[in-house]
Amino acid sequence: MRRTGLRTFAYQTAKAVQYGAGIAATVFPASLRAEAEKFTGVAATFKPLVIWMQESTFWVAPVAVILVGILGWARKRLGTPWVWEHVKFLLDKFQQHIFPVPPTPGELHHHRVTLFKYVKCRACFARWPWSGWLVSIERSGHSTRRRWICFAAPDDADRSTGVAGRTWAKNGMVSVEGLPDLSNNPSQGDTRGYAEASFVDPTWVAQRVCLARSIYGLPIEVRHKLWGVLVIDSRLPVIARKDEIPTIFSLFGGYLGKLLEKA
């Protein structure tokens, strides 16, 4: 998941430095018009500063202009903090509507909603990092947020992995329910059955703690293009309000797409 606090700090710092660089890019060249030698009275106090600015303009102005551009790009990459706060809020609300607390058994983190973004290339030491991936970017709740999860979403759609990858490949909704319970010494047959139904490799399942027993994937569009997928997973074998998901999504999906346009 995104490191929200770190990213917000980096975004605000980049914003402050960018504004500073913007002011420097304007003020330094303007100082060349000042006749510092003629400064008298209180203005004479600023004489050394103005002279220094005039002498430094030749390198400060171009550096400041480049900095404004680089920091603008960096801020866009980091994402506007308020947008991601709203995305998180929407995922929480979506989770609460699908798994309302009184009738749904289990803890909050047993029923999650995770947003995956499609990236052409991911920065990691993996085979084919440039082949197209769905990377987890935001999740409902306050726990189980540290690990990054990614599924293959290559151009060859048959090789897509996970319910997320299959949702991407199909550009439709995918529901998998009644997955085997792997929480207590699962048999090889259960592991293989889990892997087959969740579109992953059995070794991938064996290496991880796979506790979700029902998974539901929805495509996410931004500016009318496929942007990523939303995955709902639960430790219960069925999602009780599964039939309500399209209706609930019709309320949230449009706003989520509009928010992600700004991200």
Place this chain on the structure above:
Amino acid sequence: MKNDWIAVDPRNLNKPQRQQTNSGVEIELYMSPYDIPQAVNGRYDESKKRFVIEFSYIAGDEPRKCVPQDEHLSLYVGKQTNRLYAIEVDIDALQAETVALTVSQRIQNAMDALSSQPPRANHQIAREVIRSKHAELLSRLATLAS
């Protein structure tokens, strides 16, 4: 302002394809929720002098392109997605007494032609919406004709 949009229940339109794995796990595949219209509207556009059937979707509106079917009927599809957004019928040019029947037939013919093009799921769903809301939409047309 009067709201004439007729709500569409996605559960009635988006029926799953079911598959079962060797281990007995059931997998259901549905169409994209973005391809399912949320509502449909039929109204007479005074400025164009045409009867317009419109569809609204989760992702909102997008730039459209006109796909003329014949001199009296045009379809408007999304430039990006090719989803059906509107059907415009020149009812003034058609005979008033047979207008409902003529329009219904022309729309069905146009939808049949469109449903072979991508996104097929959206076009088939739009045809299904018109079929299911046929009476409500054409009653507005009949009111105009009378």
